[in-house]
Amino acid sequence: MSNAHSHGDGSEHPAAPMVEEITDFEVLEIAVRELAIEHGLFTADDHRRFTEWAESIGPAAGSRLVAKAWTDPAFKARVLEDAVAACKEIGIDWAEPTGFGTPSDYMNLRVLEDTPTLHHVIVCTLCSCYPRPLLGMSPEWYRTTNYRRRLVRWPRQVLAEFGLILPPEVEVRVEDSNQKCRFMVLPMRPAGTENWTEEQLAEIVTRDCMIGVALPRPGRTADIHPVQKARRPVKRTSHPPETAHERKK
Amino acid sequence: MSARKDVLKQQDIIGSLQPAIHVPQNWNYEVEPDLYKAYMHPPHDVGGQFDVPVRYEEKEEEQWELDTYVTCEVLGWRGLWNSEERRRRADNDLGYTLYLGIPYYGRWILAAARMLVDKGHISLVELIEKIAEVKARHGKK
Numbered sequence: 434m435s436n437a438h439s440h441g442d443g444s445e446h447p448a449a450p451m452v453e454e455i456t457d458f459e460v461l462e463i464a465v466r467e468l469a470i471e472h473g474l475f476t477a478d479d480h481r482r483f484t485e486w487a488e489s490i491g492p493a494a495g496s497r498l499v500a501k502a503w504t505d506p507a508f509k510a511r512v513l514e515d516a517v518a519a520c521k522e523i524g525i526d527w528a529e530p531t532g533f534g535t536p537s538d539y540m541n542l543r544v545l546e547d548t549p550t551l552h553h554v555i556v557c558t559l560c561s562c563y564p565r566p567l568l569g570m571s572p573e574w575y576r577t578t579n580y581r582r583r584l585v586r587w588p589r590q591v592l593a594e595f596g597l598i599l600p601p602e603v604e605v606r607v608e609d610s611n612q613k614c615r616f617m618v619l620p621m622r623p624a625g626t627e628n629w630t631e632e633q634l635a636e637i638v639t640r641d642c643m644i645g646v647a648l649p650r651p652g653r654t655a656d657i658h659p660v661q662k663a664r665r666p667v668k669r670t671s672h673p674p675e676t677a678h679e680r681k682k
Numbered sequence: 683m684s685a686r687k688d689v690l691k692q693q694d695i696i697g698s699l700q701p702a703i704h705v706p707q708n709w710n711y712e713v714e715p716d717l718y719k720a721y722m723h724p725p726h727d728v729g730g731q732f733d734v735p736v737r738y739e740e741k742e743e744e745q746w747e748l749d750t751y752v753t754c755e756v757l758g759w760r761g762l763w764n765s766e767e768r769r770r771r772a773d774n775d776l777g778y779t780l781y782l783g784i785p786y787y788g789r790w791i792l793a794a795a796r797m798l799v800d801k802g803h804i805s806l807v808e809l810i811e812k813i814a815e816v817k818a819r820h821g822k823k
Contacts, residue, residue: 460820462753464813465795465798465809467816468798472803474757475757479756487752536755536757537758558727561786570743572740579736579738582730582732585730586729609729661741666745667745
């Protein structure tokens with residue numbers, strides 16, 4: 434029992450043992466980063482600034498966007514018209530952190546509005562394109578070949594595995610993200626949330642609802658999945674170490 | 683374990699990774715059009731392929747994974763590569779064995795190392811020496 438952990442869904446599996454020795458990928462990452470800094474390809478400060486941005490993003494921004502769209506029809510219209518511009522109104526600038534966005538996320542977002550007869554769900558079959566500035570880093574399952582393989586062909590089955598069973602009269606539309614255009618789902622506001630504040634509404638708009646594998650409902654404020662425990666450190670202990678090259682300056 | 687045993691064990695692992703071992707594939711005199719098309723299909727284009735239901739898991743993000751993401755992005759920020767190169771060529775064009783066998787961010791950092799060497803920003807010797815130095819610094823055999 435000591436080597437197992439609970440998932441909250443009743444299932445459990447053994448926790449991965451912590452690897453004592455540094456892994457080959459960690460070694461390679463340190464080597465590439467240090468060589469790049471030593472050769473002046475980028476600076477330790479570039480790396481630190483980008484890291485701070487990467488640590489600041491998360492799905493809470495998307496939740497705020499949805500909650501505001503639910504309560505403000507004019508804002509919703511702007512979201513559907515030009516999502517990147519609308520993001521600025523909730524404090525998300527897609528040009529961060531470089532001035533032209535991240536090199537991987539083009540400043541192009543389309544928000545997909547669900548209706549009583551249409552449900553959207555997003556995937557990236559080619560890699561794992563994801564609206565990072567609004568939703569943070571993609572969950573591990575979103576990156577798996579399994580999700581990418583099956584969702585575009587058997588969407589209802591995959592959604593059912595997430596616990597979302599849609600009636601046949603609801604059309605399911607799978608949007609395949611790509612490097613030039615990111616997508617996010619604007620789910621329908623559930624019944625029983627009349628007179629709720631934006632803050633209350635944002636709490637039930639979880640990451641899974643904006644991917645489209647779950648529907649928001651009162652009382653559902655977290656996405657529960659099994660968690661693969663890390664085998665190597667998860668927290669930063671120091672920013673990129675000074676290199677010999679930099680110390681010379 | 684003897685050195686010879688180590689070598690044989692490694693050979694067994696490598697042998698077991700050969701693609702589609704249930705289909706005779708080496709020593710081909712010709713390739714049928716359908717098989718040619720399948721060979722040419724890029725490994726990362728997986729949409730619509732068969733797979734079995736699995737339990738969809740979250741994963742705690744490890745520090746090296748965040749560092750890898752940031753390193754690759756900063757290389758793009760400073761103009762060393764663009765998004766298409768990083769994804770399609772470097773991350774994805776690895777062959778099935780590496781593409782399916784290496785962790786998500788493992789592919790990213792391998793891609794970055796290969797790009798820096800391929801473009802001549804660092805030499806392979808420098809990279810090998812740096813890897814040895816980092817291993818020694820962290821007490822890795």
